[in-house]
Amino acid sequence: MTSLEIGFLLIGLLVGLVLFGMHIAYALLGVAFLGIWLIRGSLDLSLRMLELTAYSGISDYLFATIPLFVLMGLLVSVSNVGRDTFEVAEVLLKRVLCGLGVATVAANTVFAAVTGVSIASAAVFTRVAVPEMTRHGYKASFSAGTVAGSSVLGMLIPPSLLLIIYGVLAEVSIGGMFIAGILPGVMLALGFVIMLMALAALAPGFVFTDPEAAKSRRMDVDAGPHLTPGEILLKLVPIVLLIILVLGGLYTGFFTPTEAGGVGAFGALLIAIGRRSLDRRKLWQVMKQTGTVSVSILLLLIAASFYSRMLSIAGLPNAIQTLVVDSGFGHWGFVLLYVAIVFLMGMILDSTSILLIVVPIAAPIAQGLGFDLFHFGIITVLAVEIGLLTPPFGISVFTVHNTLNDPGTSVEAIFLATMPFILVMLLVLGIVIVAPATATLFLR
Amino acid sequence: AQESITVNIGSSHPEQNIWVYAMKNTFQPTVDKILAEKGEYQVEWAESYGGTLYKYTDTREAVQDGIVDVGMVGTVWEGSTMPLQNVTYFTPFATADHKMLIEIFDDLNASQPDLVKSWESSNMVPLSSLITDSYDVYATFPVNEMSDLQNRRLNAPGTSANWLQGTGATPVDGALTTYYTNIQTGVTEGTLSFASGILPTRVYEVAPELTRVGVGSMYFGSIAANKDFFDGLPEPVKAAFREAGKATSKAHGDYVSELAEKAMTDMQAAGLKVHDLSDEQKAAWVKGLPDIVQPWIDQTGDAGKAVLSAYFDALRERGATPLRNWDEGR
Amino acid sequence: MSESKIQEPQQAEGEVIPSFAEAPVGFLLGTVTAVLSSVGTLWIGFLMVLIVADVLGRNFFNAPITGVAEIAGHSVVAIVFLQTAAAIMQGRLTRADFLFRRIADLSPRSGAALESLFCLTGTLVFGLIAWASWDKMVAAYVRAEFFGVQGVFTVPTWPFRAIIVGGSIVAALAALYRAFYRNPLPTGQVQ
Numbered sequence: 001m002t003s004l005e006i007g008f009l010l011i012g013l014l015v016g017l018v019l020f021g022m023h024i025a026y027a028l029l030g031v032a033f034l035g036i037w038l039i040r041g042s043l044d045l046s047l048r049m050l051e052l053t054a055y056s057g058i059s060d061y062l063f064a065t066i067p068l069f070v071l072m073g074l075l076v077s078v079s080n081v082g083r084d085t086f087e088v089a090e091v092l093l094k095r096v097l098c099g100l101g102v103a104t105v106a107a108n109t110v111f112a113a114v115t116g117v118s119i120a121s122a123a124v125f126t127r128v129a130v131p132e133m134t135r136h137g138y139k140a141s142f143s144a145g146t147v148a149g150s151s152v153l154g155m156l157i158p159p160s161l162l163l164i165i166y167g168v169l170a171e172v173s174i175g176g177m178f179i180a181g182i183l184p185g186v187m188l189a190l191g192f193v194i195m196l197m198a199l200a201a202l203a204p205g206f207v208f209t210d211p212e213a214a215k216s217r218r219m220d221v222d223a224g225p226h227l228t229p230g231e232i233l234l235k236l237v238p239i240v241l242l243i244i245l246v247l248g249g250l251y252t253g254f255f256t257p258t259e260a261g262g263v264g265a266f267g268a269l270l271i272a273i274g275r276r277s278l279d280r281r282k283l284w285q286v287m288k289q290t291g292t293v294s295v296s297i298l299l300l301l302i303a304a305s306f307y308s309r310m311l312s313i314a315g316l317p318n319a320i321q322t323l324v325v326d327s328g329f330g331h332w333g334f335v336l337l338y339v340a341i342v343f344l345m346g347m348i349l350d351s352t353s354i355l356l357i358v359v360p361i362a363a364p365i366a367q368g369l370g371f372d373l374f375h376f377g378i379i380t381v382l383a384v385e386i387g388l389l390t391p392p393f394g395i396s397v398f399t400v401h402n403t404l405n406d407p408g409t410s411v412e413a414i415f416l417a418t419m420p421f422i423l424v425m426l427l428v429l430g431i432v433i434v435a436p437a438t439a440t441l442f443l444r
Numbered sequence: 445a446q447e448s449i450t451v452n453i454g455s456s457h458p459e460q461n462i463w464v465y466a467m468k469n470t471f472q473p474t475v476d477k478i479l480a481e482k483g484e485y486q487v488e489w490a491e492s493y494g495g496t497l498y499k500y501t502d503t504r505e506a507v508q509d510g511i512v513d514v515g516m517v518g519t520v521w522e523g524s525t526m527p528l529q530n531v532t533y534f535t536p537f538a539t540a541d542h543k544m545l546i547e548i549f550d551d552l553n554a555s556q557p558d559l560v561k562s563w564e565s566s567n568m569v570p571l572s573s574l575i576t577d578s579y580d581v582y583a584t585f586p587v588n589e590m591s592d593l594q595n596r597r598l599n600a601p602g603t604s605a606n607w608l609q610g611t612g613a614t615p616v617d618g619a620l621t622t623y624y625t626n627i628q629t630g631v632t633e634g635t636l637s638f639a640s641g642i643l644p645t646r647v648y649e650v651a652p653e654l655t656r657v658g659v660g661s662m663y664f665g666s667i668a669a670n671k672d673f674f675d676g677l678p679e680p681v682k683a684a685f686r687e688a689g690k691a692t693s694k695a696h697g698d699y700v701s702e703l704a705e706k707a708m709t710d711m712q713a714a715g716l717k718v719h720d721l722s723d724e725q726k727a728a729w730v731k732g733l734p735d736i737v738q739p740w741i742d743q744t745g746d747a748g749k750a751v752l753s754a755y756f757d758a759l760r761e762r763g764a765t766p767l768r769n770w771d772e773g774r
Numbered sequence: 775m776s777e778s779k780i781q782e783p784q785q786a787e788g789e790v791i792p793s794f795a796e797a798p799v800g801f802l803l804g805t806v807t808a809v810l811s812s813v814g815t816l817w818i819g820f821l822m823v824l825i826v827a828d829v830l831g832r833n834f835f836n837a838p839i840t841g842v843a844e845i846a847g848h849s850v851v852a853i854v855f856l857q858t859a860a861a862i863m864q865g866r867l868t869r870a871d872f873l874f875r876r877i878a879d880l881s882p883r884s885g886a887a888l889e890s891l892f893c894l895t896g897t898l899v900f901g902l903i904a905w906a907s908w909d910k911m912v913a914a915y916v917r918a919e920f921f922g923v924q925g926v927f928t929v930p931t932w933p934f935r936a937i938i939v940g941g942s943i944v945a946a947l948a949a950l951y952r953a954f955y956r957n958p959l960p961t962g963q964v965q
């Protein structure tokens with residue numbers, strides 16, 4: 001058997017193990033260990049690669065942003081900044097069709113400007129939006145799906161961990177990537193809004209348990225929270241302050257994108273303390289939860305990086321590169337194939353691993369075919385983000401499901417509810433591919 | 445019939461990188477060519493370039509542990525385990541002639557006993573030396589006087605932070621990938637870097653003033669083979685590797701010259717303004733530096749002293765005049 | 775809507791440590807993992823403070839902290855390996871269990887066997903990490919390896935390598951424990 005065949009066989013083994021429910025980190029590590037052992041015929045080498053990955057594979061400043069962005073997300077959640085944003089959106093959008101769904105998207109869009117990881121948005125809005133939506137006649141699964149779906153905005157609208165990682169891998173300016181992400185992010189948010197309203201109008205059965213209740217609520221002036229303009233402003237002060245701190249600090253040069261997580265977390269801490277929503281016990285709980293959430297992501301990153309090294313030993317990246325170059329696909333063929341591959345990988349791998357695997361191979365090819373690397377970066381991140389929502393491994397859906405902790409709402413139901421979001425993402429992805437200006441407009 | 449030998453070759457950086465370029469474009473083809481002449485052996489290259497197997501912090505471990513059989517080893521990142529090779533970074537303003545530096549280290553790595561021992565005990569065989577072209581200051585401001593550096597923040601990663609001691613400038617950590625954003629956003633006001641490395645990062649867009657200060661070329665590391673692997677090779681293949689190593693050194697030197705030249709042309713065409721620091725100001729910089737080689741001597745002891753003296757002897761033998769005699773009185 | 779409920783961060787699953795009398799092994803492992811995880815938690819706070827101090831120092835006092843990038847990078851290693859064991863004990867590792875739950879519903883015994891097999895894989899994997907990292911830890915200690923730059927700043931690497939070895943051993947034990955004490959079986963506890 002050639003190493004390439006072993007490589008493909010091991011991908012099959014991995015998919016099988018993950019489908020049957022093995023912990024994904026165990027499966028990635030175990031399969032990769034076995035793979036290196038088989039391909040290079042040396043147990044010792046497999047051990048050394050494992051050690052190398054466990055130590056230096058993860059010791060990177062970039063990865064330090066993960067717990068910090070998570071901490072920021074949780075602090076913002078505890079201090080009710082997310083809820084306030086949602087409430088304001090709820091009041092302002094009360095009369096809109098599918099108002100609470102649209103409010104979730106709107107609040108997510110604003111919140112995305114301070115958080116760099118989607119799971120933070122997913123966790124915050126699961127607690128805030130889902131109970132409110134179900135109380136008003138929306139299906140629980142649809143509510144959860146809406147939160148999971150709109151959480152992808154967190155990684156497209158800057159600051160964003162994925163844009164940072166792409167910038168590093170493709171060696172393009174991270175500040176530039178952030179600017180490139182703005183317009184596609186806004187397009188995505190608008191697309192979600194239009195889709196939600198269309199669904200509520202055309203397929204109310206998909207959205208509501210009780211369409212009539214939702215309709216009467218929309219017509220009822222007294223329903224939902226009431227806020228005077230003054231209260232609205234007051235509720236928006238913290239999130240605006242945070243946005244000014246994070247984005248303002250970034251663009252005036254007080255700190256780098258990598259440091260934004262740390263500074264943002266600190267800002268969120270000050271806001272939480274200022275709002276007296278944090279005592280020592282609660283702070284400790286938040287920090288412990290930060291640890292629990294981030295360790296499972298970071299462990300996956302180690303495992304995925306070990307796995308991608310195994311694939312590299314099997315010669316898979318080179319084989320793919322040869323395949324693409326020899327096939328003579330050209331500009332369009334290449335980008336379609338690329339998006340398709342990323343989409344498939346998104347089903348079984350986490351976003352960072354996909355970037356780590358594909359960008360070093362694809363970016364030089366893309367550049368050779370005439371793609372602008374910022375444009376290509378947004379294509380990549382959009383395609384990767386779809387994977388946050390696709391089964392069997394869709395981390396945003398898992399986060400919502402885990403945070404919701406409701407036996408009545410199954411993972412499958414949430415996956416199903418995110419399908420319309422995936423369609424919108426594919427549409428926006430298509431627009432971005434044919435119209436590079438959507439990414440590069442503000443760059444020059 | 446030809447006997448086929450599989451060689452795993454790889455790097456933490458992509459093939460276009462100055463330290464990797466000659467591996468793929470000279471080393472491999474030269475080995476192939478030499479072996480083809482005799483027709484006895486043939487190499488199957490299993491390539492893992494571009495950090496798909498390990499990242500830049502692991503270049504030594506990767507070759508030492510046999511993760512690759514041949515790899516680019518950046519001793520610059522091995523200040524802890526292979527400190528002797530970093531002598532150039534602790535003795536700045538020695539020479540800006542990078543081809544001379546390649547020649548010196550090809551020689552020292554094979555003849556200077558402490559360096560030979562260091563490679564051997566790290567289970568590696570150095571084949572070809574890697575260098576940078578001369579370091580200069582790329583900044584938002586020109587440096588006419590040393591006082592222009594006062595209270596400025598410059599990206600100066602790793603050991604290069606030492607070169608700013610006594611200048612009044614504050615070194616800020618970073619890497620080629622962070623300079624652009626750092627300068628654009630005002631985190632720093634410039635960087636210490638070299639032409640061939642800085643061109644692709646487009647730093648000149650945000651730091652359009654280059655002052656040639658001539659900190660000098662630096663020995664960066666070597667292309668090396670795993671020793672167990674190398675010792676197990678048939679004699680003709682070993683010879684081919686050694687021969688190809690020499691060709692690689694030559695090609696690397698030429699490539700860096702070519703890149704540095706092209707970089708200067710391109711950057712100036714894009715608006716980079718070039719200034720030269722006057723000799724007396726340069727002398728003031730060099731004189732103002734504290735004894736930065738001492739901590740390195742403290743770490744490396746007698747071996748360090750021997751390498752330092754061998755390096756400076758080699759420089760002078762080839763007609764270089766270091767601006768500071770770092771080896772004096774040790 | 776009750777405010778306190780929204781504000782309450784979700785408690786990690788199964789965080790309660792059993793008493794020594796009830797389950798001595800569970801108590802011991804639970805305590806050790808909780809202590810390690812607490813250190814990791816504190817480390818995240820330290821990371822935040824370090825970055826903020828560097829940003830403030832650099833911008834307002836012309837005094838950046840040297841080596842933040844490398845210290846932060848190595849901190850990630852420490853944070854992961856200090857907290858992995860606790861995550862395993864609490865059954866918080868990411869997994870896709872849609873198929874598994876069906877199997878466990880149809881045949882609880884097959885589900886249990888499968889779960890044990892998975893957990894034993896975890897024991898094996900972390901055992902291998904500990905085994906593979908041991909030599910490097912000893913070498914790092916003996917040769918006083920460091921990261922950073924001589925004369926600028928240096929930090930020894932052996933404590934980080936020791937955390938990998940120690941954390942992996944405890945993680946392997948935690949996975950072993952979960953292979954025998956499977957309760958509660960993951961009922962949709964994805965991640």
Ligand code: NA
Pocket residue numbers: 111112113114115116117153154155156157158159160
């Ligand atoms: Na964001």
Ligand code: NA
Pocket residue numbers: 346347348349386387388389390391392393394395
């Ligand atoms: Na997915």
